[in-house]
Amino acid sequence: MSPAPAPHGHRPPRLARAVPALVPLLGILALTACGGPAASASKGDPVRVSLGAANGTRTVKAGDKLRVSAAGGSLVKVVVTDPKGRRLPGGLGDGGKVWTSGEPTAPGTKYSVAVEAKNAEGGTNEVKESLTTAKADKLNKVELSPGSQGATVGVAQPVSVAFDFPVTDKAAVERHLKVTTDNGTTGSWGWVKDLSGKDRVDWRPKEYWKPGTKVGLRADLNGVDSGGGRYFAKDYDLNFTIGASQVIKVDLDSKHLTFNENGKEVKDIPFSAGKPDAQHSTWTGIFPLLAKEGTINMNSETVGLGDAYDKMVRDSMKLTSSGTYAHAAPWNADKVGRVNNSSGCIGLTDADADWLYSKVRVGDPFEVTGSSVRGRAAENNGFGDWMVDWSQWQKKSALPSSS
Template sequence: MISVLAADHLQVPATPVTTDGKHTHEPAAPSRRSRRSRSVRAALALMPLIGIGALTACGDDDATEKAAPGNPVKVELSAVRGTKGVKAGDRLKVSAFGGTFTEVTVTDSKGRRLPGDLDHDGRSWSSSQKTRPDTKYSVVGRTKDRDGKAGEIKESVTTAKADKLNKLALNPSSQGAVVGVAQPVAITFDFPVTDKAAVEKQLKVTTDNNTTGSWGWVKDRSGKDRVDWRPKEYWKAGTKVSLRAELDGVDSGGGRYFAKDYDLNFSIGSHQVIKVDLDSKQLSFLQDGKEIKRLPVSAGKPDSEHSTWTGTFPLLAKEGTINMKSETVGLSNFYDKMVRDSMKLTDSGTYAHAAPWNSDKVGKINNSSGCVGLTDADADWLYAKVRVGDPFEVSGSSIRGKAEANNGLGDWMVDWSQWQQKSALSSSR
């Protein structure tokens, strides 16, 4: 703690003079008060010079400039906005008193440098980026006092904890997952991300074969912000993929911060594509571009309420036997069925599944409520073969047409150039 003593509290006894106005060589005896003043000054001289690591005040600049030449340069840490306390999201200011800076370096506990610049006269340094919450910053400054003597100061400051946090969910959701060739890296946020560029800058996808891809921002069907990394073309089989999201302390916008970093590693399985032709009422299962099996199907009725969506749908989940109810997807015709081999294609409730009640229509008539129905045996075979992320490419006549891009993982509903424009950093490409 720095003690500050006002100048008018120190009294120095006058030097005695003779009657002819000349100074004597023998000082007058000090008064009791002057002895106390010398004691105070001696105590101050012995006090260690401390910086402002705890953000203690150093006094104003004018007062410091009156200090005797040769005094060490003092520093003060504060927020650029002027407060002594540094909150998450503030920019840091380092000020010099009694001298100037020639260089200032600020790093966090992970060794990450906080960029910034000196002002024109070298008397202060301000960060060009916001500080992170609950983070200790170490400050090293090269200084010169008014006599030109070089020095160094070392200080630190810890920012306040964030009041609001943001969290996220990753897809694929498990480390080491093996997924299909259409699976994007998908990150869904609990709260809106208003500073998308700041977040995207901290996301990095690497592969073992330098796959070309891009981030794109979408809203999922529930209205949440999601950012996906999609390759330009389907992944190559066997590709190893890693995500590094260095988001700890990053402001997602509105003062809502992330409190950790995220890592994800997964790989791509064999090259499998499932093609569904609504007109021929056939499903083709392809591996490495070769048709392995063709299966008859019965898709949605050809009307505006039941026709099957077209487009490319990465398989969202293999859900096994589930209860399907018409009311959950807003259809007027009532049904309530236990359905096996359920393979989820959209968030709105489009599945490929076993449909024994339609067995006499499979391959002949599109008669479902929008799903792709198969016989029990064919559904069993397909369910055993597919994996999450395999693309179902649905084409043909459909009154409802192509599904919306946010209805599941619709990244492949747009072409590559359009997808790149969905990046928050597209203007900097």
């Protein structure tokens, strides 16, 4: 059957013409960038959003501040977060046309960017995008002390951060370091150049730690420029506990030391210290124990002494970076308690060295007093933070009123 003819004066309906949808212009970066879907404006054209560095380049390098800019309207809200959910702070400018981060971006980090925008007609749209910043060409790394997570240490142990490369912007680095305690311990950062020539910053309490204190370090250094375009590429955390108060009082004149626990004398131990001359006498001062090294080889050539010795020494307790130890000295047993006759170390009998070594922990202070031709050790010879009185130590911070 033939189809019925169309009524006179009517034409068959035509297919509707497709109308292209309007989409916002997402930022195109020279780095890795992925655009997400954006909702169309409720009325009028959507605001176009682009990303780049605050210096005007599209490429966001390590240390650049991020810029989000709008065309065809203004920005209402910008939220930038890193993979850990931490927000990159920033603010709007130029009448809402631009948002600029208040801090530099971190190297090699993927940021998520969420934008709310409004056009001239009052229509709104949302844009979501992500970008990954370039890796830094030069990096700086750190070494933390105490070196073991969750360690129990002595009452004189500082929180210490040593840097592989020089830190020329010390204030910028120090702002990203935070020490917390469970009892509100008062302390301050102080910068030193250690005996190896490396920059180091230590946080020491005003007085010896209270036993049992829980201490935490948070170093939010990822993306921080330590100076000269050398960046940190990660954050660091450290937690440790202060043990019982163990103070070793060393009297060079009496040639006896006392081991004191929680303010009470536990044991008196005779020793023989360094010969009373400019080359061998034992340094005085307060020395937090740096390490328990057990049996080690001691060679005079490594510490610049002219008289040759090369011995395997047991119960070695390191006090200075330059090589001062308390240790067993059986070859000098007849001098212990009578004559200072060593090359600068604190020599003990085997039995007393065994006992002391079993008791001490890293961070316990050895308080060395008495007559010494060489006098007080330099503050950078080990953890010499306690060689400096509190008011002078506070001045070593790169920031005012550090606490």
